[in-house]
Amino acid sequence: NAGVTQTPKFQVLKTGQSMTLQCAQDMNHEYMSWYRQDPGMGLRLIHYSVGAGITDQGEVPNGYNVSRSTTEDFPLRLLSAAPSQTSVYFCASSDTGSGKLFFGSGTQLSVL
Amino acid sequence: DAKTTQPNSMESNEEEPVHLPCNHSTISGTDYIHWYRQLPSQGPEYVIHGLTSNVNNRMASLAIAEDRKSSTLILHRATLRDAAVYYCSRTNTGNQFYFGTGTSLTVIP
Numbered sequence: 001n002a003g004v005t006q007t008p009k010f011q012v013l014k015t016g017q018s019m020t021l022q023c024a025q026d027m028n029h030e031y032m033s034w035y036r037q038d039p040g041m042g043l044r045l046i047h048y049s050v051g052a053g054i055t056d057q058g059e060v061p062n063g064y065n066v067s068r069s070t071t072e073d074f075p076l077r078l079l080s081a082a083p084s085q086t087s088v089y090f091c092a093s094s095d096t097g098s099g100k101l102f103f104g105s106g107t108q109l110s111v112l
Numbered sequence: 113d114a115k116t117t118q119p120n121s122m123e124s125n126e127e128e129p130v131h132l133p134c135n136h137s138t139i140s141g142t143d144y145i146h147w148y149r150q151l152p153s154q155g156p157e158y159v160i161h162g163l164t165s166n167v168n169n170r171m172a173s174l175a176i177a178e179d180r181k182s183s184t185l186i187l188h189r190a191t192l193r194d195a196a197v198y199y200c201s202r203t204n205t206g207n208q209f210y211f212g213t214g215t216s217l218t219v220i221p
Binding site for chain 2: 004031033035040041042043044045048050056058059090092094096099100101102103104105106
């Protein structure tokens with residue numbers, strides 16, 4: 001009964017490094033999304049996908065890329081990490097139309 | 113979402129009702145209202161959602177103002193396990209969730 005799985009849980013990067021945050025769900029949900037959570041800012045939508053092969057930008061997409069080659073996976077790529085991208089990142093999925101998001105446990109990212 | 117506003121913090125005594133407010137100043141007619149809560153070191157979890165009518169489930173009740181510019185999450189009897197950060201959201205037809213900054217609820221034994 002895994003639900004939404006995010007890896008890694010913690011990551012430290014140097015400015016300019018690239019990395020991919022992984023997100024996988026086993027509920028056959030069409031909709032998947034990425035959020036970042038910063039103190040005093042709540043959860044802000046980075047990118048989302050309504051199905052395999054379809055992605056779109058949210059509120060704060062700059063500096064991040066996504067792709068959706070399968071229903072199960074929705075990785076988030078940081079091409080050149082910046083200190084402003086230090087945050088906690090959450091992946092979420094939902095059965096389109098249900099109105100209920102299922103969140104992963106998050107990835108805490110620090111960019112030095 | 114700067115247009116979805118919540119108080120930073122609230123306190124409640126254990127076993128008393130709690131009313132958590134949210135203002136949705138720019139909500140459109142087709143946006144849903146969602147509430148989630150987040151326990152320490154966990155991802156947010158779904159609480160309740162609605163469009164126009166008040167909603168009840170086993171966790172809470174949701175009261176939506178007639179003009180839909182505000183909503184209130186009602187916990188009927190607060191327990192220590194309800195201590196969390198509560199987020200409201202307006203959600204458009206494209207399934208994009210725009211969250212407020214959250215209310216940290218403290219439950220006093």
